[in-house]
Amino acid sequence: xxxxxxxxxxxxxxxxxxxxxxxxxxxxxxxxxxxxxxxxxxxxxxxxxxxxxxxxxxxxxxxxxxxxxxxxxxxxxxxxxxxxxxxxxxxxxxxxxxxxxxxxxxxxxxxxxxxxxxxxxxxxxxxxxxxxxxxxxxxxxxxxxxxxxxxxxxxxxxxxxxxxxxxxxxxxxxxxxxxxxxxxxxxxxxxxxxxxxxxxxxxxxxxxxxxxxxxxxxxxxxxxxxxxxxxxxxxxxxxxxxxxxxxxxxxxxxxxxxxxxxxxxxxxxxxxxxxxxxxxxxxxxxxxxxxxxxxxxxxxxxxxxxxxxxxxxxxxxxxxxxxxxxxxxxxx
Ligand code: GLY
Numbered sequence: 001x002x003x004x005x006x007x008x009x010x011x012x013x014x015x016x017x018x019x020x021x022x023x024x025x026x027x028x029x030x031x032x033x034x035x036x037x038x039x040x041x042x043x044x045x046x047x048x049x050x051x052x053x054x055x056x057x058x059x060x061x062x063x064x065x066x067x068x069x070x071x072x073x074x075x076x077x078x079x080x081x082x083x084x085x086x087x088x089x090x091x092x093x094x095x096x097x098x099x100x101x102x103x104x105x106x107x108x109x110x111x112x113x114x115x116x117x118x119x120x121x122x123x124x125x126x127x128x129x130x131x132x133x134x135x136x137x138x139x140x141x142x143x144x145x146x147x148x149x150x151x152x153x154x155x156x157x158x159x160x161x162x163x164x165x166x167x168x169x170x171x172x173x174x175x176x177x178x179x180x181x182x183x184x185x186x187x188x189x190x191x192x193x194x195x196x197x198x199x200x201x202x203x204x205x206x207x208x209x210x211x212x213x214x215x216x217x218x219x220x221x222x223x224x225x226x227x228x229x230x231x232x233x234x235x236x237x238x239x240x241x242x243x244x245x246x247x248x249x250x251x252x253x254x255x256x257x258x259x260x261x262x263x264x265x266x267x268x269x270x271x272x273x274x275x276x277x278x279x280x281x282x283x284x285x286x287x288x289x290x291x292x293x294x295x296x297x298x299x300x301x302x303x304x305x306x307x308x309x310x311x312x313x314x315x316x317x318x319x320x321x322x323x324x325x326x327x328x329x330x331x332x
Contacts, residue, residue, distance in 0.1 A: 001302055002027040004060050006050040006080070007071030008034045011287040014294050015069060015301070016043050022300040029063060031056055053080045060089050067092060067305060073149060076283055077103045081261075092305050098253070098260045099283040105155075105181045106147040108281050115252035118244060119278045120269075122183035128173040134182050135165045143183040144168050150177050156222050158185060188271040190279075191232055192289045193241050195264050198308045202250065202264075204242070206230050208292040230292035240276050241268055249281070261308065265289075 001024050005012045013036055016028040020042040030037045031052075033045030046063075048055040050072050060068050067090040070080055076099035084091040093099075100107045105124075112119040121138075124147065125131035135142050142165050146155035155177070159165040172180055191209055195202040208230035214220025233241070245266050253260050265282035285293065294301070 001025045001066050002029070002064065003302065003305075004029045004031065004056070004063060004065040004068040005071065006031050006048075006056055006068065006075050008032050008050060009071060009287060010034075011285060011290045012069075012071045013037050013040075013043075014290050015071070015285075016040070018294040018297065018301045022302060024300065025302050029059070029065065031059060050075050051078055053078050053083045056080060057084055057087055057089055060084070060091075061087070066090065067309060069093070069305070071284060073099065073102055073282070073284060077149065090309055092262050092308055094260050094262045094283050098258050101264075101281040102283040103149050104147055105145050105280070106179055109181060111252060111256070112249075112278055115248055115255070117248050117252065117278055118276060120184045120186050122181055125180050125182055128169050131169050131173070131180050131182050132166065135159075135169065136162075138182070138184050140165075141185045143181075143185050144172065145181040145183065146172060146177045147179040147181060148177065158222060186269045186271055186277050186279075188269045188277075189232070191237075191241070191268050191270065192228070192286045193246065193266045193268055194285060194289065194293060195246060195266075196304055196308055197250065197260055197262065197264050198311045199259055199261050200311060202246070203304065204238075204246070205293045206296040207233050207238070207241075208286075208289045210286065210289055225286065225288045228286075228288045228292045230289075230296060237270055237274070237276075240270070240274065241266070245276050245278050249278075 003019055005015055005028060012030055016030060019025045019028055028043050029046050030043060031046050031048040031050055037043045038045045046059055048059050051074055070076055070093040076093055079096035081091050081093040081095045109122055123134045125134055141158050141160045144157045144159055157168045159168050191207050193207045194205045208228045209232045210225035210228040212222050212225060214223050245268055263285050265286050266278060267280040268276045269279055270276050
């Protein structure tokens with residue numbers, strides 16, 4: 001089996017590493033890959049940018065890749081899945097429309113609110129004045145997120161005092177990054193819960209928790225994640241996330257007529273009463289969560305992707321519309 005992965009980060013490298021652990025996988029190309037993947041056995045970098053949708057499709061066709069995986073959100077937002085599908089090329093990735101759940105925080109929030117999925121109280125603000133006014137109604141700290149993708153940062157700030165709120169809003173609106181999401185802060189245990197979804201049924205992967213803050217003692221600003229550990233959930237917490245977050249989101253996708261194939265990452269906060277709230281949705285494996293997920297996965301990874309493309313296996317195990325396929329044997 002030969003697989004193409006778009007990406008150059010450690011997440012793409014980790015996927016390639018895990019795939020190659022099974023003898024059935026003979027080759028993984030990375031577009032464009034990184035220096036480490038250029039010399040790892042079984043891996044080969046190709047000179048195609050991860051954002052070059054047409055170049056990726058051409059490479060998948062010429063190299064006869066059995067399927068393609070995408071790691072950067074920007075490539076999903078560029079419509080890579082739509083393009084591959086229009087050419088009959090197998091890909092495990094959501095469409096541009098579906099991946100708005102990640103690349104537009106405003107879209108994602110409206111989706112959660114429409115379907116009453118528990119999520120922190122918030123407002124999408126078009127102007128600095130509107131954002132400031134809403135932020136003033138919230139207790140500290142206040143969470144401020146850019147609606148769209150922000151280059152050179154995560155686009156998420158947890159402002160600890162009123163001056164910090166003011167400065168953050170001023171900075172974001174001056175940079176003209178678009179609307180801002182201003183949100184209440186929920187204290188609790190954060191968990192990254194990822195599933196692999198074939199459009200009908202899903203497979204929960206190992207949950208994990210990433211360290212988000214820079215600097216010792218959590219003194220620095222939020223990052224995309226500095227490291228992660230797993231497992232982190234009790235059975236009751238698993239159940240709460242499945243019933244209150246995951247399944248309602250999948251049902252909502254279905255109601256919206258949004259076809260979805262690929263990874264879905266739920267960034268969840270479990271409050272002091274044990275209630276989960278959905279902070280964000282990502283349409284990919286998280287980084288660094290990917291390392292804990294793949295480290296704990298015992299099943300051959302390529303088989304999960306083949307089953308996702310075939311949709312058959314998950315379906316045979318369907319008990320309800322969105323079956324939670326038993327994943328206990330998958331992880332150590
Ligand atoms: N660690 C969070 C993310 O990948 O977005």
